[in-house]
Amino acid sequence: xxxxxxxxxxxxxxxxxxxxxxxxxxxxxxxxxxxxxxxxxxxxxxxxxxxxxxxxxxxxxxxxxxxxxxxxxxxxxxxxxxxxxxxxxxxxxxxxxxxxxxxxxxxxxxxxxxxxxxxxxxxxxxxxxxxxxxxxxxxxxxxxxxxxxxxxxxxxxxxxxxxxxxxxxxxxxxxxxxxxxxxxxxxxxxxxxxxxxxxxxxxxxxxxxxxxxxxxxxxxxxxxxxxxxxxxxxxxxxxxxxxxxxxxxxxxxxxxxxxxxxxxxxxxxxxxxxxxxxxxxxxxxxxxxxxxxxxxxxxxxxxxxxxxxxxxxxxxxxxxxxxxxxxxxxxxxxxxxxxxxxxxx
Amino acid sequence: xxxxxxxxxxxxxxxxxxxxxxxxxxxxxxxxxxxxxxxxxxxxxxxxxxxxxxxxxxxxxxxxxxxxxxxxxxxxxxxxxxxxxxxxxxxxxxxxxxxxxxxxxxxxxxxxxxxxxxxxxxxxxxxxxxxxxxxxxxxxxxxxxxxxxxxxxxxxxxxxxxxxxxxxxxxxxxxxxxxxxxxxxxxxxxxxxxxxxxxxxxxxxxxxxxxxxxxxxxxxxxxxxxxxxxxxxxxxxxxxxxxxxxxxxxxxxxxxxxxxxxxxxxxxxxxxxxxxxxxxxxxxxxxxxxxxxxxxxxxxxxxxxxxxxxxxxxxxxxxxxxxxxxxxxxxxxxxxxxxxxxxxxxxxxxxxxxxxxxxxxxxxxxxxxxxxxxxxxxxxxxxxxxx
Numbered sequence: 001x002x003x004x005x006x007x008x009x010x011x012x013x014x015x016x017x018x019x020x021x022x023x024x025x026x027x028x029x030x031x032x033x034x035x036x037x038x039x040x041x042x043x044x045x046x047x048x049x050x051x052x053x054x055x056x057x058x059x060x061x062x063x064x065x066x067x068x069x070x071x072x073x074x075x076x077x078x079x080x081x082x083x084x085x086x087x088x089x090x091x092x093x094x095x096x097x098x099x100x101x102x103x104x105x106x107x108x109x110x111x112x113x114x115x116x117x118x119x120x121x122x123x124x125x126x127x128x129x130x131x132x133x134x135x136x137x138x139x140x141x142x143x144x145x146x147x148x149x150x151x152x153x154x155x156x157x158x159x160x161x162x163x164x165x166x167x168x169x170x171x172x173x174x175x176x177x178x179x180x181x182x183x184x185x186x187x188x189x190x191x192x193x194x195x196x197x198x199x200x201x202x203x204x205x206x207x208x209x210x211x212x213x214x215x216x217x218x219x220x221x222x223x224x225x226x227x228x229x230x231x232x233x234x235x236x237x238x239x240x241x242x243x244x245x246x247x248x249x250x251x252x253x254x255x256x257x258x259x260x261x262x263x264x265x266x267x268x269x270x271x272x273x274x275x276x277x278x279x280x281x282x283x284x285x286x287x288x289x290x291x292x293x294x295x296x297x298x299x300x301x302x303x304x305x306x307x308x309x310x311x312x313x314x315x316x317x318x319x320x321x322x323x324x325x326x327x328x329x330x331x332x333x334x335x336x337x338x339x340x341x342x343x344x345x
Numbered sequence: 346x347x348x349x350x351x352x353x354x355x356x357x358x359x360x361x362x363x364x365x366x367x368x369x370x371x372x373x374x375x376x377x378x379x380x381x382x383x384x385x386x387x388x389x390x391x392x393x394x395x396x397x398x399x400x401x402x403x404x405x406x407x408x409x410x411x412x413x414x415x416x417x418x419x420x421x422x423x424x425x426x427x428x429x430x431x432x433x434x435x436x437x438x439x440x441x442x443x444x445x446x447x448x449x450x451x452x453x454x455x456x457x458x459x460x461x462x463x464x465x466x467x468x469x470x471x472x473x474x475x476x477x478x479x480x481x482x483x484x485x486x487x488x489x490x491x492x493x494x495x496x497x498x499x500x501x502x503x504x505x506x507x508x509x510x511x512x513x514x515x516x517x518x519x520x521x522x523x524x525x526x527x528x529x530x531x532x533x534x535x536x537x538x539x540x541x542x543x544x545x546x547x548x549x550x551x552x553x554x555x556x557x558x559x560x561x562x563x564x565x566x567x568x569x570x571x572x573x574x575x576x577x578x579x580x581x582x583x584x585x586x587x588x589x590x591x592x593x594x595x596x597x598x599x600x601x602x603x604x605x606x607x608x609x610x611x612x613x614x615x616x617x618x619x620x621x622x623x624x625x626x627x628x629x630x631x632x633x634x635x636x637x638x639x640x641x642x643x644x645x646x647x648x649x650x651x652x653x654x655x656x657x658x659x660x661x662x663x664x665x666x667x668x669x670x671x672x673x674x675x676x677x678x679x680x681x682x683x684x685x686x687x688x689x690x691x692x693x694x695x696x697x698x699x700x701x702x703x704x705x706x707x708x709x710x711x712x713x714x715x716x717x718x719x720x721x722x723x724x725x726x727x728x729x730x731x732x
């Protein structure tokens with residue numbers, strides 16, 4: 001479970017819901033479709049996708065920490081639901097712009113532009129085919145605007161990431177009048193969206209790494225070789241400790257970055273967290289898979305549901321090399337004497 | 346399961362941080378000293394006395410003996426500021442970090458009155474007397490013998506890797522006081538003694554270190570008499586006491602800041618010019634790790650203040666923190682075009698040479714990483730299916 005300064009009840013309820021509805025079998029069967037109707041329905045009923053969006057804008061209320069606790073649980077259970085997209089990303093853009101938040105899933109598209117009054121461009125969009133609205137942040141002269149497009153107005157080619165989560169290829173050639181357009185809220189620009197998106201991936205990865213540590217510990221405490229459980233071997237313990245360290249680093253980073261963004265001062269926190277996540281995914285999945293032996297690379301055992309998601313999410317919302325470069329630039333700006341202030345915040 | 350509860354500095358801890366920064370800017374301005382690699386720092390008794398006078402030593406120790414009864418987090422704040430500047434903490438380091446706390450915890454009233462005031466003042470220096478030539482990670486195998494003799498004990502044996510033994514005042518020495526043959530468990534029958542390093546029969550001989558320094562010593566104990574009043578805690582309880590002493594050695598900022606000054610100096614070299622991408626990448630990767638290790642280490646200190654015993658968590662932090670310290674040295678070397686030259690006495694070059702030569706010790710001192718992983722693995726237990 002995660003802390004994230006979340007409402008304990010939200011964290012407990014979402015955990016129970018996923019325990020009931022999102023077993024490894026469900027995740028496995030969802031992959032062909034990229035969708036579990038019961039799961040979305042249950043999330044939707046409880047209002048989870050819209051947590052952190054104000055009630056007045058059609059959201060469920062609650063804090064960003066509450067939303068992060070939900071995303072963390074989605075990471076732990078490898079749950080195929082577009083909650084980050086619907087609430088923290090698309091919903092946030094819509095609410096800020098005063099546009100309607102749809103009752104069904106929504107998602108975001110990055111890299112589109114306005115050509116006159118038309119919305120154009122190609123984008124890979126998470127869960128596009130399952131969404132009611134696709135929301136984009138576009139530049140209109142010197143201002144940022146939010147475009148809300150009905151999914152029926154675009155052409156969608158199905159695609160999927162390494163984990164079988166829908167990542168559809170979408171062509172936008174949308175005439176004015178076929179989509180809504182409104183000025184984005186103050187401070188909302190492409191970078192703010194990128195940071196939020198990156199944070200959503202960090203938090204889900206924190207959940208997945210936490211679960212990966214746990215199932216690796218569980219497995220190595222059951223599996224016997226040479227007459228004893230393999231968790232008793234120092235060589236295996238090394239992998240358990242490595243996996244746990246990766247989880248611990250990313251979980252701490254996710255929580256610190258979430259709080260910083262909630263306080264309106266993300267600073268370097270999301271960049272740092274994304275860089276740490278990338279390294280932890282490489283080190284953690286390698287250690288967890290090694291500890292599992294051949295069982296870990298079968299589709300019959302759920303480790304792959306976590307590792308494939310971790311490998312997929314690291315490409316989204318900025319690669320580690322981009323964020324690392326940014327951090328280096330921030331260090332340079334701070335100078336040798338100011339560097340430690342970035343560390344302590 | 347292992348838990349690191351998120352924590353932030355409170356306003357009063359922030360105020361302490363600002364106060365320490367202001368104090369160190371004043372007494373230790375950049376350029377006035379040779380920055381060290383973390384706690385591998387030179388002895389500067391005058392600087393230690395200044396810290397003591399300011400109330401920055403013996404912070405967790407009882408007030409009645411000159412300590413300050415401040416929290417582990419307060420000490421964390423002070424330690425971070427000292428280490429990230431590479432301050433000369435060598436004189437008081439061991440006394441402040443572990444000898445003072447174990448004496449406060451296990452010592453007699455007379456021992457507390459005798460030692461804690463000097464430790465808190467930055468005057469008394471201590472050594473760690475654990476390792477022996479044939480006893481490293483397997484500490485229960487220590488062979489230094491303590492034999493009852495009148496109203497005291499006689500110590501016979503050898504201790505090793507004893508930093509500053511030739512210069513310091515005291516050492517807390519772990520000995521075998523009951524022969525293993527008389528015991529069912531070799532962790533029994535051990536005792537700790539507070540040993541005067543000027544005792545007759547005690548010889549401290551420096552062992553040349555890989556970088557040419559000679560702060561590291563071997564200590565020979567040839568019939569060294571220790572009076573009863575310098576037995577630490579209870580005879581026979583040495584293993585448990587020693588284990589609790591080790592907890593002070595792990596999880597703190599000294600386990601991830603050792604190469605910080607090297608990185609900061611690399612940045613300083615590029616301050617007034619455009620930053621090459623490859624340097625930005627090294628700085629960025631390191632910054633991300635310092636940023637999270639700060640939070641993890643703070644979480645450990647906070648847990649201690651709430652009465653927790655984060656032995657597993659501190660081992661986990663020390664294990665990854667020390668590996669990271671080495672990674673920084675590797676990464677910096679990878680972007681230095683000119684081979685380090687021993688004749689170059691610039692701060693950066695001096696730190697690079699010292700860090701390159703000594704960084705293998707980072708993952709050995711205070712418990713090898715292999716031992717730490719065994720400790721940490723104990724905290725990783727099956728969940729019963731929960732995620």
